[in-house]
Amino acid sequence: MLEHSGCFVVYYSYFISILTVLCIFCRLKVATVINGRAMAKQVKDELRAEVLQWVSEGHKPPCLTAILVGTVAASDTYVRNKMKAADYIGLFSFVFLLVSLLFQCIDNVN
Numbered sequence: 001m002l003e004h005s006g007c008f009v010v011y012y013s014y015f016i017s018i019l020t021v022l023c024i025f026c027r028l029k030v031a032t033v034i035n036g037r038a039m040a041k042q043v044k045d046e047l048r049a050e051v052l053q054w055v056s057e058g059h060k061p062p063c064l065t066a067i068l069v070g071t072v073a074a075s076d077t078y079v080r081n082k083m084k085a086a087d088y089i090g091l092f093s094f095v096f097l098l099v100s101l102l103f104q105c106i107d108n109v110n
Contacts, residue, residue, distance in 0.1 A: 044089055051090040063092040071099070 055061050064086040066079045079095060086093040 048089040065094045067096045069098045
């Protein structure tokens, strides 16, 4: 019985020391509130400057191409926002729409 009590005390003190270390770590950790929109604008502005420099050196501008299969409103919105961002930073952007007619043709072949 004493053996089990000793083990319990050791495990309990080990658990308390781990808990203490975790609490100290949590106190040292400081949360930082960020402004996502401002950070995104900063990143876009930096990319825009890099793309302008790239093009001014005589290179072709980068291109973003998206292929939308079907018509899902969420996908349309996502791709539209990506295309706006691409245009802002100076990329050429293209969207290819594959409608359900393509799937009907594939189903007919199968």
